[in-house]
Amino acid sequence: xxxxxxxxxxxxxxxxxxxxxxxxxxxxxxxxxxxxxxxxxxxxxxxxxxxxxxxxxxxxxxxxxxxxxxxxxxxxxxxxxxxxxxxxxxxxxxxxxxxxxxxxxxxxxxxxxxxxxxxxxxxxxxxxxxxxxxxxxxxxxxxxxxxxxxxxxxxxxxxxxxxxxxxxxxxxxxxxxxxxxxxxxxxxxxxxxxxxxxxxxxxxxxxxxxxxxxxxxxxxxxxxxxxxxxxxxxxxxxxxxxxxxxxxxxxxxxxxxxxxxxxxxxxxxxxxxxxxxxxxxxxxxxxxxxxxxxxxxxxxxxxxxxxxxxxxxxxxxxxxxxxxxxxxxxxxxxxxxxxxxxxxxxxxxxxxxxxxxxxxxxxxxxxxxxxxxxxxxxxxxxxxxxxxxxxxxxxxxxxxxxxxxxxxxxxxxxxxxxxxxxxxxxxxxxxxxxxxxxxxxxxxxxxxxxxxxxxxxxxxxxxxxxxxxxxxxxxxxxxxxxxxxxxxxxxxxxxxxxxxxxxxxxxxxxxxxxxxxxxxxxxxxxxxxxxxxxxxxxxxxxxxxxxxxxxxxxxxxxxxxxxxxxxxxxxxxxxxxxxxxxxxx
Amino acid sequence: xxxxxxxxxxxxxxxxxxxxxxxxxxxxxxxxxxxxxxxxxxxxxxxxxxxxxxxxxxxxxxxxxxxxxxxxxxxxxxxxxxxxxxxxxxxxxxxxxxxxxxxxxxxxxxxxxxxxxxxxxxxxxxxxxxxxxxxxxxxxxxxxxxxxxxxxxxxxxxxxxxxxxxxxxxxxxxxxxxxxxxxxxxxxxxxxxxxxxxxxxxxxxxxxxxxxxxxxxxxxxxxxxxxxxxxxxxxxxxxxxxxxxxxxxxxxxxxxxxxxxxxxxxxxxxxxxxxxxxxxxxxxxxxxxxxxxxxxxxxxxxxxxxxxxxxxxxxxxxxxxxxxxxxxxxxxxxxxxxxxxxxxxxxxxxxxxxx
Numbered sequence: 025x026x027x028x029x030x031x032x033x034x035x036x037x038x039x040x041x042x043x044x045x046x047x048x049x050x051x052x053x054x055x056x057x058x059x060x061x062x063x064x065x066x067x068x069x070x071x072x073x074x075x076x077x078x079x080x081x082x083x084x085x086x087x088x089x090x091x092x093x094x095x096x097x098x099x100x101x102x103x104x105x106x107x108x109x110x111x112x113x114x115x116x117x118x119x120x121x122x123x124x125x126x127x128x129x130x131x132x133x134x135x136x137x138x139x140x141x142x143x144x145x146x147x148x149x150x151x152x153x154x155x156x157x158x159x160x161x162x163x164x165x166x167x168x169x170x171x172x173x174x175x176x177x178x179x180x181x182x183x184x185x186x187x188x189x190x191x192x193x194x195x196x197x198x199x200x201x202x203x204x205x206x207x208x209x210x211x212x213x214x215x216x217x218x219x220x221x222x223x224x225x226x227x228x229x230x231x232x233x234x235x236x237x238x239x240x241x242x243x244x245x246x247x248x249x250x251x252x253x254x255x256x257x258x259x260x261x262x263x264x265x266x267x268x269x270x271x272x273x274x275x276x277x278x279x280x281x282x283x284x285x286x287x288x289x290x291x292x293x294x295x296x297x298x299x300x301x302x303x304x305x306x307x308x309x310x311x312x313x314x315x316x317x318x319x320x321x322x323x324x325x326x327x328x329x330x331x332x333x334x335x336x337x338x339x340x341x342x343x344x345x346x347x348x349x350x351x352x353x354x355x356x357x358x359x360x361x362x363x364x365x366x367x368x369x370x371x372x373x374x375x376x377x378x379x380x381x382x383x384x385x386x387x388x389x390x391x392x393x394x395x396x397x398x399x400x401x402x403x404x405x406x407x408x409x410x411x412x413x414x415x416x417x418x419x420x421x422x423x424x425x426x427x428x429x430x431x432x433x434x435x436x437x438x439x440x441x442x443x444x445x446x447x448x449x450x451x452x453x454x455x456x457x458x459x460x461x462x463x464x465x466x467x468x469x470x471x472x473x474x475x476x477x478x479x480x481x482x483x484x485x486x487x488x489x490x491x492x493x494x495x496x497x498x499x500x501x502x503x504x505x506x507x508x509x510x511x512x513x514x515x516x517x518x519x520x521x522x523x524x525x526x527x528x529x530x531x532x533x534x535x536x537x538x539x540x541x542x543x544x545x546x547x548x549x550x551x552x553x554x555x556x557x558x559x560x561x562x563x564x565x566x567x568x569x570x571x572x573x574x575x576x577x578x579x580x581x582x583x584x585x586x587x588x589x590x591x592x593x594x595x596x597x598x599x600x601x602x603x604x605x606x607x608x609x
Numbered sequence: 610x611x612x613x614x615x616x617x618x619x620x621x622x623x624x625x626x627x628x629x630x631x632x633x634x635x636x637x638x639x640x641x642x643x644x645x646x647x648x649x650x651x652x653x654x655x656x657x658x659x660x661x662x663x664x665x666x667x668x669x670x671x672x673x674x675x676x677x678x679x680x681x682x683x684x685x686x687x688x689x690x691x692x693x694x695x696x697x698x699x700x701x702x703x704x705x706x707x708x709x710x711x712x713x714x715x716x717x718x719x720x721x722x723x724x725x726x727x728x729x730x731x732x733x734x735x736x737x738x739x740x741x742x743x744x745x746x747x748x749x750x751x752x753x754x755x756x757x758x759x760x761x762x763x764x765x766x767x768x769x770x771x772x773x774x775x776x777x778x779x780x781x782x783x784x785x786x787x788x789x790x791x792x793x794x795x796x797x798x799x800x801x802x803x804x805x806x807x808x809x810x811x812x813x814x815x816x817x818x819x820x821x822x823x824x825x826x827x828x829x830x831x832x833x834x835x836x837x838x839x840x841x842x843x844x845x846x847x848x849x850x851x852x853x854x855x856x857x858x859x860x861x862x863x864x865x866x867x868x869x870x871x872x873x874x875x876x877x878x879x880x881x882x883x884x885x886x887x888x889x890x891x892x893x894x895x896x897x898x899x900x901x902x903x904x905x906x907x908x909x910x911x912x913x914x915x916x917x918x919x920x921x922x923x924x925x926x927x928x929x930x931x932x933x934x935x936x937x938x939x940x941x942x943x944x945x946x947x948x949x950x951x952x953x954x955x956x957x958x959x960x961x962x963x964x
Binding site: 050051052053130131132133134310312360363364365367368370371372374375376378379380382383386387389390391392480482483486521524525528558560561563564565566567568569571572575 | 615616619620622623626627630686687704707708744745748749752754755756757758759760762763764765766767768769770771773774775776777887890894923928929930931933934936937940941943944947948951
């Protein structure tokens with residue numbers, strides 16, 4: 025093997041890191057993220073990203089050089105790390121000067137004076153050296169981090185990560201804690217700033233997580249191993265307790281959160297529900313359905329037509345009656361569209377279903393069908409669900425008064441979504457263990473073998489497809505009542521892609537994976553307004569990254585894991601019971 | 610062989626639904642055509658306009674479709690990000706063309722500046738495609754089929770929203786070339802110059818590509834790899850290099866198509882790649898995926914049908930504003946081909962078995 029100069033190796037890493045840093049700047053991430061603080065008034069998120077890039081570059085540069093350079097000496101680690109970081113810094117310097125001198129804005133929208141002022145900390149060109157110094161310093165830290173023995177390195181990294189996540193979601197925790205009252209309020213105000221952690225909070229949280237993880241790692245065995253060592257009875261009890269805890273949190277969450285959080289969690293509930301539906305189609309039976317949104321639209325429009333008091337309402341029945349009808353209609357359409365198309369296999373099926381989804385959207389939005397579906401103006405005036413009686417079942421012109429409990433806001437509708445999701449999870453779980461579920465998985469693994477074993481391909485696939493469609497319809501039904509109106513423009517392909525992406529990230533075929541994926545892909549961007557700007561960019565990265573490094577997902581189902589790695593796995597970190605927070609790469 | 614009653618019922622249902630679809634489409638096409646022709650709402654000049662527009666747009670689809678079909682032929686993979694490669698070509702050309710326009714260069718020599726813009730677009734989109742291949746696809750070559758497809762979907766979103774982040778969400782006006790404005794009169798019928806030039810340029814490109822694939826050593830190697838990778842490797846062909854070349858050539862075609870598309874529609878935006886991408890895939894399937902002449906034929910057929918369709922099939926049966934459903938016609942064609950003739954017009958590969 026050709027041996028490269030170790031300085032050149034680390035420079036290459038530095039160039040790559042610098043390119044990434046410049047990319048981050050030009051995308052406008054630095055500018056937008058800088059409105060949010062990781063540590064209040066001290067460290068904004070945008071700058072933090074660049075520091076992290078320099079740090080990671082230093083670390084990787086140093087590690088790569090170490091592989092080249094057989095005798096590992098700490099000095100070399102420091103030098104190569106600093107070199108990598110320095111190149112990142114210098115490239116950023118070039119960016120600053122270029123932005124300041126040439127008008128890059130004709131091409132790159134974000135190469136603005138604001139960017140220069142952020143990168144130079146408001147000093148203009150005279151502060152151009154700061155980035156280089158920071159680059160060298162953090163690259164050096166990165167190199168130095170490699171010298172730290174592995175025993176300490178992982179806990180440090182883990183606690184940094186957790187503190188960072190806490191800082192990102194400090195808004196959520198803060199609101200929840202403050203709503204709890206006096207003592208919690210004081211704690212919240214001590215730990216959190218207006219955005220991000222306070223300086224003391226950051227130090228305290230970092231230190232305590234570090235302490236805990238050092239303690240647990242010194243015992244040697246992971247949580248999972250310890251759980252499997254427990255007697256069977258206790259394992260079952262533990263499982264029940266954890267599930268009960270999750271259900272308790274799921275039910276209690278809207279009570280302690282503000283209206284904004286409620287809006288977020290109802291979306292989470294909705295996507296969990298749809299994810300569970302597609303999990304049957306894609307995760308169990310391996311049918312990639314990119315036209316999922318078609319059934320979502322069908323469900324939404326059915327409820328709209330049946331309950332709206334607006335112009336296009338045909339009937340005015342209660343949501344409780346309309347939702348099952350919507351599910352049924354979506355299922356019928358699933359059968360109708362699925363029957364012919366399921367003979368087509370694999371990636372062709374994906375494209376064909378994508379075609380269906382687009383056709384449904386175009387038809388719903390066209391002038392041709394607008395007398396029935398309202399075209400681009402959509403259906404408005406969809407009545408909220410009401411526990412009690414509506415006065416009239418035939419079409420009315422005005423909203424009706426609900427004699428009973430009205431599910432008016434997102435908080436209430438959240439419960440409908442969660443209960444539906446739990447129901448679907450239960451159905452999916454029971455189906456997975458059934459004969460049908462095993463037939464699905466056989467088809468997913470190998471259609472020809474499955475057919476040879478006497479499984480009727482069309483029938484079995486059709487059932488998976490119809491179930492997926494039915495649950496998509498339910499998602500659409502709840503969505504329509506949540507928003508109170510439907511527009512054909514909200515039935516974009518992106519809804520299908522969202523659901524596919526959350527399945528992929530969570531782990532195809534895994535029921536808890538759906539929840540993890542939803543939290544990671546839908547919850548994170550919803551909670552972080554700044555991130556939501558880059559949501560689809562991050563989806564893209566997440567999809568590619570997952571396929572490259574962890575095609576089984578963050579919380580894989582055991583069967584998929586075995587298939588992909590050809591061995592019985594023992595995950596290194598995390599447990600199958602305690603919810604693990606997803607960290608998208 | 611024993612078959613249960615439910616199996617026979619599903620079989621029957623499948624056939625019934627398929628025949629229903631067939632009947633519906635035939636009725637729509639035949640009935641719509643007869644009624645439109647009887648109504649006589651469109652003059653013959655309008656029809657010719659539709660056809661010419663269809664051919665020029667179809668030739669763009671054909672150019673993009675080449676990339677799909679070549680990559681599919683070699684890797685059996687749908688390169689979902691191909692539409693975004695097309696978009697990046699259009700964007701690069703937009704920036705260069707604007708610069709040339711402002712400096713007054715393209716006013717003086719429009720043909721040269723157009724060629725420069727096309728070459729630049731080809732270069733940029735090739736570079737981006739190779740990067741995507743290197744990062745997102747190469748390591749997934751042996752993986753189950755859905756894995757690279759999902760990665761490609763990810764790459765597609767990444768490129769789309771990178772463009773949005775870098776260049777902004779707006780739609781930009783592509784600078785027009787003054788000497789391409791106006792009409793040429795052929796046999797007394799006015800035909801837009803742009804459309805003729807675009808179609809001609811596309812045909813030239815396709816000709817070049819076809820001769821590369823058929824008559825050069827690299828082309829021979831490409832065909833060999835597409836036939837059988839292992840045997841090709843045994844014959845001393847660097848399979849990896851051929852795969853990369855295929856991606857590059859396909860991307861160059863898509864980049865050129867991006868410029869031509871921008872010339873016709875005069876606008877570029879980050880989202881512009883999606884719909885042409887799907888349509889070009891339709892064209893590739895229509896012609897028989899993996900088949901290069903098929904992609905060209907498929908593109909033209911799709912372009913013409915899509916251009917004629919709204920007026921010819923839908924207007925007659927009283928659908929208001931039928932052009933709104935132009936895309937729906939293309940998607941319907943896609944689904945119908947996948948259902949009824951997955952081998953396409955010229956292809957012999959089957960979606961259900963070999964694919």
